[in-house]
Amino acid sequence: MIFIDLVVCLLAIVSAVWAIIARNLVSAVVLAGVVSLAVSYLFLRLAAPDVAMTEAAIGAGLSTVIFLIAVRRTEEEEKR
Amino acid sequence: MIKQLVGLLAVLAVAALFVALLPLMAPTELGPVTRHYVEQGLVENRGANLVTSIVVNYRGFDTLGEVTVLFLSVSGAGFVLRRREGLVPEPQRRSSELVQTASRVLFAPIVLFGAYIFVHGHLTPGGGFQGGAVIASAVLLLLLADRDRLLPHGFLSVIESFSGFGYVVTGFVGLAATGSFLANRGVIDLGTWNRLFSAGVIPVIYVLIGLKVGSELATLLDTMMHADQAGEGHR
Amino acid sequence: MEIRELVGALVTLGGAAFLFLGALGIVRMPDLYNRMQAGTKATTLGNILTLAGLAIYEPAWLPKLLLVVLFVLMTNPVSSHALARAAHRGRVPLSDISVEDALAEAYGETAEPAKEARP
Numbered sequence: 001m002i003f004i005d006l007v008v009c010l011l012a013i014v015s016a017v018w019a020i021i022a023r024n025l026v027s028a029v030v031l032a033g034v035v036s037l038a039v040s041y042l043f044l045r046l047a048a049p050d051v052a053m054t055e056a057a058i059g060a061g062l063s064t065v066i067f068l069i070a071v072r073r074t075e076e077e078e079k080r
Numbered sequence: 081m082i083k084q085l086v087g088l089l090a091v092l093a094v095a096a097l098f099v100a101l102l103p104l105m106a107p108t109e110l111g112p113v114t115r116h117y118v119e120q121g122l123v124e125n126r127g128a129n130l131v132t133s134i135v136v137n138y139r140g141f142d143t144l145g146e147v148t149v150l151f152l153s154v155s156g157a158g159f160v161l162r163r164r165e166g167l168v169p170e171p172q173r174r175s176s177e178l179v180q181t182a183s184r185v186l187f188a189p190i191v192l193f194g195a196y197i198f199v200h201g202h203l204t205p206g207g208g209f210q211g212g213a214v215i216a217s218a219v220l221l222l223l224l225a226d227r228d229r230l231l232p233h234g235f236l237s238v239i240e241s242f243s244g245f246g247y248v249v250t251g252f253v254g255l256a257a258t259g260s261f262l263a264n265r266g267v268i269d270l271g272t273w274n275r276l277f278s279a280g281v282i283p284v285i286y287v288l289i290g291l292k293v294g295s296e297l298a299t300l301l302d303t304m305m306h307a308d309q310a311g312e313g314h315r
Numbered sequence: 316m317e318i319r320e321l322v323g324a325l326v327t328l329g330g331a332a333f334l335f336l337g338a339l340g341i342v343r344m345p346d347l348y349n350r351m352q353a354g355t356k357a358t359t360l361g362n363i364l365t366l367a368g369l370a371i372y373e374p375a376w377l378p379k380l381l382l383v384v385l386f387v388l389m390t391n392p393v394s395s396h397a398l399a400r401a402a403h404r405g406r407v408p409l410s411d412i413s414v415e416d417a418l419a420e421a422y423g424e425t426a427e428p429a430k431e432a433r434p
Contacts, residue, residue: 020088020090021087050205053197054210057214057217058210066300070304176400179400
């Protein structure tokens with residue numbers, strides 16, 4: 001069990017770093033969603049199911065989608 | 081390249097800070113307020129979920145502020161995005177019939193599940209915010225499957241205003257009945273522990289929060305989806 | 316160890332085997348569409364078998380597990396359908412050994428543009 005926890009921790013850290021250095025905005029947004037999902041598992045393992053549900057529903061679900069919509073709306077103006 | 085380096089340095093700095101602060105996180109004695117919550121929370125509120133009775137009752141005033149912040153951010157987004165005109169909507173093919181039908185079939189069960197989450201907020205993990213987010217995701221499914229669909233903004237704002245109003249009214253009822261804002265004991269019968277109708281005003285408030293958060297997030301999604309269609313999403 | 320628990324565990328193991336085959340297909344299949352069908356059909360069946368095994372193991376959970384199975388049956392195929400169509404629309408190339416592109420023909424296009432990689 002602790003092995004899975006460590007793998008998920010590593011997943012969260014790697015995705016966070018990758019989201020910072022990613023050149024593509026869509027990849028960065030999706031990676032931030034992965035961070036949220038991993039962190040929500042960690043919250044669940046730390047006996048905080050309420051926080052885990054909030055993180056999974058809002059962090060991984062809605063805010064990812066809102067960022068994606070925002071990226072699609074703005075990419076006409078900002079070419080990287 | 082510099083941006084990546086700065087990002088990596090920032091992550092390393094936060095990691096070092098975390099390691100430095102780790103010894104401070106050892107479990108310590110509970111403070112007097114915390115101990116009261118832990119020991120008396122189940123007795124005073126009779127909610128099976130202690131987190132809910134802290135969030136909605138003991139810290140109910142802070143939650144009211146939190147809901148207000150959400151309301152302000154959503155109305156700010158609507159205010160900023162509604163004047164965005166002149167962008168040509170990209171030509172897009174419609175979603176396939178399978179996706180549209182499935183989204184309509186799935187909409188009701190997902191909304192029902194969200195309602196289940198916030199109705200049972202005082203018994204099981206979850207509550208108004210989580211249930212509201214689930215309902216908003218059902219609305220998102222509809223909007224993604226059919227881009228031309230416009231939500232009934234009038235209906236949503238009526239739900240949103242009434243639930244916010246109901247939250248404040250519940251607080252004032254507590255103030256009138258027992259002398260403290262959002263009081264729980266002495267307002268509604270507390271009922272039996274671990275039943276659906278228990279814990280006094282906590283489920284009432286959480287249902288109101290769920291409706292408010294769901295309608296706000298649905299409005300936000302609709303505003304963002306239709307932002308560049310020359311204000312068509314705003315009536 | 317009751318015989319019921321043994322049967323439940325075996326069915327769950329079967330589900331896990333299908334999930335493993337799905338993962339293997341995602342790694343080994345030649346292009347996105349083939350990977351997607353491995354990742355959809357195998358995981359749908361694997362999920363259902365796992366949940367069915369759980370229902371045999373713990374019959375009291377049957378109603379909730381039935382709801383979960385219904386939800387998986389409704390969402391998993393539809394979401395991969397939407398993803399595959401989006402990929403096709405985004406001109407993700409077919410593999411070299413593919414011989415037919417029925418969706419492109421249904422759109423009235425030739426199969427060729429989808430086959431060449433986008434620059």
